[in-house]
Amino acid sequence: MPLLSLIIFLPLAGALIILMMDKEKTKAIQKVGLIFSGLALLASLVLLIDFDPSNSAMQFVEEFSWIPALNVKYLLGADGLSMPLMILTTLLSFISLIASLGIDKRVKEYWFWFLILEVGMLGVFVALDFFLFYVFWEITLVPMYFLIGIWGGPQKEYAATKFFLYTLFGSVFMLLSIIALYFASEPHTLNMLELMAQRDAFFAKGMTFQMLVFLGFYVAFAIKIPMFPFHTWLPLAHVEAPTAVSVILAGVLLKMGGYGILRVNLPMFPQATEAFLPFLIVLAFINIFYGSLCAMAQKDMKRMVAYSSINHMGYAMLGIASMNAIGFNGAVFQMINHGIITGSLFLLVGVIYDRTHTRDIDAFGGLGAKVPLYAGVMTLACMASLGLPGLAGFVSEFLCFLGAFGPWKLWTMLSVSGILITAAFFLRMIQKVFLGPLNEKWSGLTDMNARELVTTIPLAALTVALGVYPKWGLDLMNQTMTSLAQLVTKQ
Amino acid sequence: MQILAYFFPEIWLATGALALLTIDFMKPKARRTMTAAAYLAVAGALICIFCPWWEQGMGILPFVFDDFSLDGLTLGFTLLILTGTLVTIALAQEDETLKPNWGSFLGLLVLASLGCVLLVKARDFVYAFLAIELISISSFILVAFERRELAMIEGALKYFLVGAFSSAIALYGISLCYAATGTTGFGAIAQAAAQAGDARHWLATTGLLLVLVSFGFKASIAPFHFWVPDAYQAAPTPFTAYLSVVPKLAALGVLVALTSATFGLGQAAIHAAGLTKILAVLAVLTMTVGNVSAIHQNDLKRLLAYSSIAQAGYMMIGILAATKLGGSAVLLYGFAYLLMNLGAFACVFWVAKQTDSYDITACDGLAVTHLPFALTFTAFLLSLAGIPPLVGFLGKYLVFASALDVGWAWPVAVAGVLNSVISVYYYLRIAYRMFFVENRTGAAIAAPQGFSVLVLVIVLMLIGTISLGIYPKPLLALVQ
Numbered sequence: 001m002p003l004l005s006l007i008i009f010l011p012l013a014g015a016l017i018i019l020m021m022d023k024e025k026t027k028a029i030q031k032v033g034l035i036f037s038g039l040a041l042l043a044s045l046v047l048l049i050d051f052d053p054s055n056s057a058m059q060f061v062e063e064f065s066w067i068p069a070l071n072v073k074y075l076l077g078a079d080g081l082s083m084p085l086m087i088l089t090t091l092l093s094f095i096s097l098i099a100s101l102g103i104d105k106r107v108k109e110y111w112f113w114f115l116i117l118e119v120g121m122l123g124v125f126v127a128l129d130f131f132l133f134y135v136f137w138e139i140t141l142v143p144m145y146f147l148i149g150i151w152g153g154p155q156k157e158y159a160a161t162k163f164f165l166y167t168l169f170g171s172v173f174m175l176l177s178i179i180a181l182y183f184a185s186e187p188h189t190l191n192m193l194e195l196m197a198q199r200d201a202f203f204a205k206g207m208t209f210q211m212l213v214f215l216g217f218y219v220a221f222a223i224k225i226p227m228f229p230f231h232t233w234l235p236l237a238h239v240e241a242p243t244a245v246s247v248i249l250a251g252v253l254l255k256m257g258g259y260g261i262l263r264v265n266l267p268m269f270p271q272a273t274e275a276f277l278p279f280l281i282v283l284a285f286i287n288i289f290y291g292s293l294c295a296m297a298q299k300d301m302k303r304m305v306a307y308s309s310i311n312h313m314g315y316a317m318l319g320i321a322s323m324n325a326i327g328f329n330g331a332v333f334q335m336i337n338h339g340i341i342t343g344s345l346f347l348l349v350g351v352i353y354d355r356t357h358t359r360d361i362d363a364f365g366g367l368g369a370k371v372p373l374y375a376g377v378m379t380l381a382c383m384a385s386l387g388l389p390g391l392a393g394f395v396s397e398f399l400c401f402l403g404a405f406g407p408w409k410l411w412t413m414l415s416v417s418g419i420l421i422t423a424a425f426f427l428r429m430i431q432k433v434f435l436g437p438l439n440e441k442w443s444g445l446t447d448m449n450a451r452e453l454v455t456t457i458p459l460a461a462l463t464v465a466l467g468v469y470p471k472w473g474l475d476l477m478n479q480t481m482t483s484l485a486q487l488v489t490k491q
Numbered sequence: 492m493q494i495l496a497y498f499f500p501e502i503w504l505a506t507g508a509l510a511l512l513t514i515d516f517m518k519p520k521a522r523r524t525m526t527a528a529a530y531l532a533v534a535g536a537l538i539c540i541f542c543p544w545w546e547q548g549m550g551i552l553p554f555v556f557d558d559f560s561l562d563g564l565t566l567g568f569t570l571l572i573l574t575g576t577l578v579t580i581a582l583a584q585e586d587e588t589l590k591p592n593w594g595s596f597l598g599l600l601v602l603a604s605l606g607c608v609l610l611v612k613a614r615d616f617v618y619a620f621l622a623i624e625l626i627s628i629s630s631f632i633l634v635a636f637e638r639r640e641l642a643m644i645e646g647a648l649k650y651f652l653v654g655a656f657s658s659a660i661a662l663y664g665i666s667l668c669y670a671a672t673g674t675t676g677f678g679a680i681a682q683a684a685a686q687a688g689d690a691r692h693w694l695a696t697t698g699l700l701l702v703l704v705s706f707g708f709k710a711s712i713a714p715f716h717f718w719v720p721d722a723y724q725a726a727p728t729p730f731t732a733y734l735s736v737v738p739k740l741a742a743l744g745v746l747v748a749l750t751s752a753t754f755g756l757g758q759a760a761i762h763a764a765g766l767t768k769i770l771a772v773l774a775v776l777t778m779t780v781g782n783v784s785a786i787h788q789n790d791l792k793r794l795l796a797y798s799s800i801a802q803a804g805y806m807m808i809g810i811l812a813a814t815k816l817g818g819s820a821v822l823l824y825g826f827a828y829l830l831m832n833l834g835a836f837a838c839v840f841w842v843a844k845q846t847d848s849y850d851i852t853a854c855d856g857l858a859v860t861h862l863p864f865a866l867t868f869t870a871f872l873l874s875l876a877g878i879p880p881l882v883g884f885l886g887k888y889l890v891f892a893s894a895l896d897v898g899w900a901w902p903v904a905v906a907g908v909l910n911s912v913i914s915v916y917y918y919l920r921i922a923y924r925m926f927f928v929e930n931r932t933g934a935a936i937a938a939p940q941g942f943s944v945l946v947l948v949i950v951l952m953l954i955g956t957i958s959l960g961i962y963p964k965p966l967l968a969l970v971q
Binding site (some may be wrong): 019023067068069070103106108131134135138139141142145146149150156160161165166168169172173175179180182183201481 | 873
């Protein structure tokens with residue numbers, strides 16, 4: 001059974017059904033959306049059971065000719081790199097859709113765009129043909145534009161346009177690189193696996209060629225991650241987007257960048273990677289340090305979480321720059337954990353914003369006693385984000401540092417400062433919001449309702465589970481990362 | 492008689508045009524008859540394309556004479572021209588202002604298409620020039636069809652003056668080529684120039700450049716594009732749609748033939764390398780000027796006019812590559828462009844019919860009141876911007892691929908992709924008005940109407956834009 005296609009196109013089916021429904025029937029629309037997104041989640045869990053983690057090759061491969069004249073194939077497959085990201089996508093999409101039940105403005109359009117977005121994200125992680133990859137990559141842009149632009153905050157139009165143009169700017173260079181690879185390969189192909197096998201041919205074309213193509217891909221991926229200095233779209237988009245969309249932005253879309261670097265840049269251009277490695281490690285450090293400092297300076301909780309994303313993706317880049325299996329494992333695990341933890345942080349910020357219509361850290365105080373449940377879940381998420389041992393974030397950050405320490409002692413040592421700053425701003429937030437005397441203005445505040453608990457508790461449980469027993473997640477990717485590390489170091 | 496079979500489409504079109512003008516003269520009120528006759532003329536010509544095959548089997552292509560040729564490229568462009576004309580007639584049916592002179596409108600339209608069909612077939616400067624004149628004279632009249640406002644007359648006059656000027660340049664270029672080589676055939680000039688001495692060689696190259704420039708007027712290549720926005724705004728919308736697609740594609744089609752005939756012989760044959768560099772600069776200029784100027788347009792027709800300039804720039808990339816891939820890229824882009832640009836114009840026309848305004852604010856809040864329409868219009872715009880999986884992306888992909896294939900042209904491809912980023916900004920401005928801005932005027936657009944020819948056109952273009960984007964196999968088979 002073509003399970004991968006099924007997972008990708010279930011949300012599409014849902015979207016098309018919603019498109020045909022009457023826009024007044026919001027309940028039915030929400031039901032259809034939840035059913036199809038839920039089915040995709042279920043199917044991806046079935047996939048997880050069938051997945052053989054001890055095999056580093058592509059599994060569940062589906063292949064048929066799509067545009068023979070251009071050697072374009074419909075080629076899907078999953079390995080230890082795609083698998084966890086795929087589960088993350090289906091899970092976060094489903095949870096975000098539950099969190100979106102509160103949206104009552106133009107419901108039909110919202111659910112339509114959201115499901116289309118899910119199609120694009122899932123496709124990116126399993127497409128193994130560059131043409132197909134690019135198509136899915138671009139499909140994510142359009143729904144995101146509308147989701148931010150229609151349902152976002154005060155500056156939504158500006159944020160949406162900036163997001164679209166910024167990301168497109170990166171991806172067009174990726175397109176040129178893809179075409180260049182196509183003509184550099186013999187026979188011409190767009191199949192990522194075949195191109196990987198032909199990487200010596202790219203080397204033979206000269207270092208300039210390899211470096212230009214590397215940069216073309218890197219710009220596209222770096223904008224997504226986002227790597228300094230391409231990060232300026234992120235705070236704006238994350239803050240202006242509605243809660244559920246912020247979850248997807250931080251939880252999944254940023255991972256497309258990290259995924260791309262691991263899938264394309266490293267294995268296809270080992271020589272260029274080596275040449276750029278000193279820059280990558282410095283950029284990773286800047287992301288960690290600068291991102292955390294920016295987060296510290298924020299008074300708006302959502303902005304703070306948004307900047308902390310830059311910091312956290314910096315750890316992942318640190319792991320990638322380590323060029324060894326431990327670092328890669330750490331990087332992928334960090335991406336997963338960041339998705340889960342930051343996803344729940346955005347949801348939780350949304351919870352308080354819905355009630356108080358402010359996100360100003362200084363506006364609160366003493367909420368811990370008033371809304372104990374909320375305080376508990378929020379504290380857990382913050383602790384996980386700052387890397388408290390026993391929670392998921394610690395394991396992956398530790399692995400990233402461990403992997404990077406061998407080759408990059410100085411930069412790794414400097415990067416550890418990021419943990420310190422992260423701890424500082426999260427603890428300061430907890431102190432200002434939950435501790436101290438109660439701000440009387442919020443004496444009528446109610447605790448989390450059932451819908452909010454349903455969205456946040458599973459993520460909190462996962463955070464604890466992956467922190468206590470990380471083997472569960474790491475086993476999934478370890479084999480693939482080990483062979484990837486061999487692939488990039490063996491030249 | 493055999494040769495005549497290759498001209499059945501032209502004969503059919505000419506007969507149709509004359510018949511239309513006659514009916515208009517004899518029975519000016521018989522509009523239904525005229526509409527039917529116009530459809531018959533164009534559809535008949537469409538069928539006639541396949542006449543040579545019918546008579547002599549499939550193996551006949553390519554059929555090349557000194558003066559004209561019937562190869563895959565010609566066939567593809569002819570198909571484009573006639574399809575575009577059919578759609579234009581359908582759009583024109585919805586335009587009430589054309590009704591008083593319906594017969595002459597249709598007759599001239601068919602005549603212009605006749606010129607286009609001849610143009611893509613031409614492989615000789617004299618033929619090409621005559622065809623261009625036929626297109627131009629018909630178009631001059633059609634642009635000035637509605638003379639309600641002074642601006643309309645201004646646009647038409649500009650178009651006429653620039654057009655007449657470009658014809659003069661073409662004639663001068665042709666005469667230079669003839670002086671240098673003693674011939675007017677595309678291929679013959681290149682061959683003769685290759686054998687001639689250096690001075691004549693330069694003469695022929697200069698002549699060729701002048702001809703290219705003059706064709707550039709028709710295809711709205713910068714810096715010869717100044718007539719475009721004014722003429723597009725002045726013309727009745729269905730004819731604007733026509734002008735942006737059909738004559739432009741015909742001019743680009745003959746440019747493909749001209750460059751592949753003259754540059755194809757290698758660099759020694761003619762100063763081809765120099766000319767391709769000039770074309771490369773023109774392509775980049777065209778894209779950039781079109782896109783940057785479009786950003787500030789608030790009139791939908793002007794916006795699409797500048798966008799169509801930029802689109803011609805993308806197609807120029809395939810032309811300057813002067814390879815087989817480049818040729819089929821232009822043709823494929825042509826098909827994509829036909830679908831999405833006519834679709835976009837049909838949508839603008841739809842908006843204008845509902846609100847009686849071509850201002851971009853007419854689109855405000857359409858997503859709330861007319862979601863299917865807003866999504867459709869957005870699909871056309873995104874396709875023009877080259878976002879997959881719509882058909883416009885495929886065209887861009889092939890065009891950029893043809894540039895990277897040639898090697899030296901990669902900077903043009905970089906300029907091309909940067910331009911598509913710019914273009915997204917103004918295409919999305921329309922989507923922005925439809926989706927993000929609420930309709931402030933309160934004058935709610937009339938409830939969705941039932942079936943009309945206009946809706947049918949929009950739906951057909953949408954189906955083409957999406958389905959050929961997802962499943963382009965038949966289109967590619969046709970193009971190659």
